[in-house]
Amino acid sequence: MFNEVKGLNEECGLFGVWGSPNAAQLTYDGLHSLQHRGQEGAGIVSNDQGTFHRHRGLGLLGEVFSRDPEALHQLTGDAAIGHVRYATAGNHGVENIQPMQFEHPEVGEFALAHNGNLTNANQIRQELLAKGVTFQATSDSELLGELIQTSNEPSFAGQLIAALNHVHGGFAYLLMTPNAMIAALDPNGFRPLVIGELPDGGTVICSETCALDQVGASFVRDVEPGEIIIVNNDGMSIQHFTTDTHLAICSMEYIYFARPDSIIRGISVHDARKRMGAKVAQEHPVKADVVIGVPNSSLSAAIGYAQASGIHYDMGMIKNQYVARTFIEPTQAKRDRGVSMKLSVVKSVVAGKDVVLVDDSIVRGTTSKYIVRLLKRAGAKSVHVRIASPVLKFPCYYGIDIQTTKELIGANNTVDEIRDLIEADSLAYLSVDGLVESIGALNDSANHGLCTAYFDGNYPTPLYDYQAGFDAEVTRLGLYEGAN
Numbered sequence: 001m002f003n004e005v006k007g008l009n010e011e012c013g014l015f016g017v018w019g020s021p022n023a024a025q026l027t028y029d030g031l032h033s034l035q036h037r038g039q040e041g042a043g044i045v046s047n048d049q050g051t052f053h054r055h056r057g058l059g060l061l062g063e064v065f066s067r068d069p070e071a072l073h074q075l076t077g078d079a080a081i082g083h084v085r086y087a088t089a090g091n092h093g094v095e096n097i098q099p100m101q102f103e104h105p106e107v108g109e110f111a112l113a114h115n116g117n118l119t120n121a122n123q124i125r126q127e128l129l130a131k132g133v134t135f136q137a138t139s140d141s142e143l144l145g146e147l148i149q150t151s152n153e154p155s156f157a158g159q160l161i162a163a164l165n166h167v168h169g170g171f172a173y174l175l176m177t178p179n180a181m182i183a184a185l186d187p188n189g190f191r192p193l194v195i196g197e198l199p200d201g202g203t204v205i206c207s208e209t210c211a212l213d214q215v216g217a218s219f220v221r222d223v224e225p226g227e228i229i230i231v232n233n234d235g236m237s238i239q240h241f242t243t244d245t246h247l248a249i250c251s252m253e254y255i256y257f258a259r260p261d262s263i264i265r266g267i268s269v270h271d272a273r274k275r276m277g278a279k280v281a282q283e284h285p286v287k288a289d290v291v292i293g294v295p296n297s298s299l300s301a302a303i304g305y306a307q308a309s310g311i312h313y314d315m316g317m318i319k320n321q322y323v324a325r326t327f328i329e330p331t332q333a334k335r336d337r338g339v340s341m342k343l344s345v346v347k348s349v350v351a352g353k354d355v356v357l358v359d360d361s362i363v364r365g366t367t368s369k370y371i372v373r374l375l376k377r378a379g380a381k382s383v384h385v386r387i388a389s390p391v392l393k394f395p396c397y398y399g400i401d402i403q404t405t406k407e408l409i410g411a412n413n414t415v416d417e418i419r420d421l422i423e424a425d426s427l428a429y430l431s432v433d434g435l436v437e438s439i440g441a442l443n444d445s446a447n448h449g450l451c452t453a454y455f456d457g458n459y460p461t462p463l464y465d466y467q468a469g470f471d472a473e474v475t476r477l478g479l480y481e482g483a484n
């Protein structure tokens with residue numbers, strides 16, 4: 001597959017429209033603003049008075065549709081759903097590119113798109129295999145469709161509710177039948193999902209508010225954990241597949257994944273990142289001449305660090321806008337080359353200076369190590385690295401593709417060891433409490449409505465398929481005994 005070399009890989013983006021002409025074009029535009037959530041493949045299914053049309057392919061949205069210039073025009077109808085993918089389960093083939101389509105005896109056909117990762121996918125796959133199901137793909141996303149197909153419930157609505165109660169883990173789903181667009185969010189609400197209204201009265205449901213802005217839709221509300229939202233020609237209705245819900249939205253959405261111009265559950269992502277930067281300045285002050293950020297995702301946190309510390313902010317690094325899209329077999333040599341083609345230093349900003357370098361996260365350490373060297377080569381007197389999130393130590397099983405600790409520098413080294421590995425003069429991270437305070441409490445539960453499992457190992461759900469592997473890793477690393 002072809003992809004930009006990135007430290008952290010995004011998840012997936014969902015966008016759907018009901019009741020607006022040119023629904024496929026709107027979906028294309030919306031997905032374009034969600035491209036940061038997935039770059040492996042993209043697809044759109046339109047609904048023209050009950051007849052579905054689909055186009056999907058590997059690569060960026062623009063590539064998928066420019067390979068076949070007629071494709072978008074053929075997606076006729078006033079409803080559509082679309083998806084941009086970054087794989088967390090299954091292979092990278094086109095059969096896993098969404099939306100997926102299914103035949104159904106009651107509704108005719110339906111299409112399905114999924115953001116997240118199921119924790120009991122293996123178990124469900126075995127159950128379905130035992131029932132004689134043959135699969136169209138290898139990812140976990142298809143499973144909801146197959147559960148609907150094989151359910152004993154008499155109606156599509158009942159089948160969907162039963163299926164949603166059978167899958168576990170992270171899931172924001174967008175489905176479309178000939179008569180309705182349907183959204184559902186897992187009981188922890190790990191992934192963001194919002195509803196908007198178009199000026200012509202059409203309804204949009206999508207992953208982030210930046211996509212609402214893109215198509216001129218106004219924000220209506222967030223989809224709540226456990227909800228099923230049904231949009232049809234009579235309007236919108238809300239049901240619940242469960243009321244046993246515990247909000248635990250992924251804190252990495254605020255730290256890194258979401259676009260800074262998005263608002264997640266009432267909190268501006270940019271403002272939350274600025275507060276994270278300010279908080280790490282307060283927790284780990286350092287005397288320096290200039291604060292710089294690592295484009296793109298840490299710039300908000302760097303601004304926050306500068307404002308709180310009183311040290312002036314400057315543009316010390318540039319990101320090449322035409323980043324080489326490198327063939328990834330994810331080897332370290334390729335990652336190193338990818339980072340070097342992506343980032344460069346503005347020498348006049350850092351030469352002869354004590355520099356605070358703010359980044360939002362360290363995954364393998366490739367980026368920090370490269371940049372510290374680059375800054376020193378450009379004449380920086382000292383480089384103090386400040387990370388606007390806590391040490392990334394634990395895997396994510398709900399939609400980020402960090403499913404093992406092996407490559408996480410923070411799981412395998414102490415902070416002092418990481419400082420030496422990246423050759424920084426000092427290194428410090430935001431605390432977990434500081435992170436939660438910076439984002440702001442979403443509710444009054446013990447976890448304040450956030451999932452911080454990647455930092456503290458507190459998973460809000462059972463891990464099912466992943467439990468044994470997780471236990472083995474914890475034992476191997478002695479993680480709970482405190483690596484840091």
Ligand SMILES: O=P(O)(O)OC[C@H]1O[C@H](OP(=O)(O)OP(=O)(O)O)[C@H](O)[C@@H]1O
Pocket residue numbers: 005006007008256294295296297298359360361362363364365366367368
């Ligand atoms: O320790 P590493 O393995 O290098 O990963 C960490 C880096 O990856 C992410 O950025 P990314 O390269 O994805 O680019 P972006 O900030 O432009 O999104 C993150 O913001 C860090 O900069």
Ligand SMILES: NC(=O)CC[C@H](N)C(=O)O
Pocket residue numbers: 010011012085086087088089090096114115116117118139140141399400
């Ligand atoms: N990142 C995601 O949300 C991925 C969705 C799904 N698990 C897949 O692998 O395709």
Ligand SMILES: [Mg+2]
Pocket residue numbers: 007294295296297298360
């Ligand atoms: Mg970055």
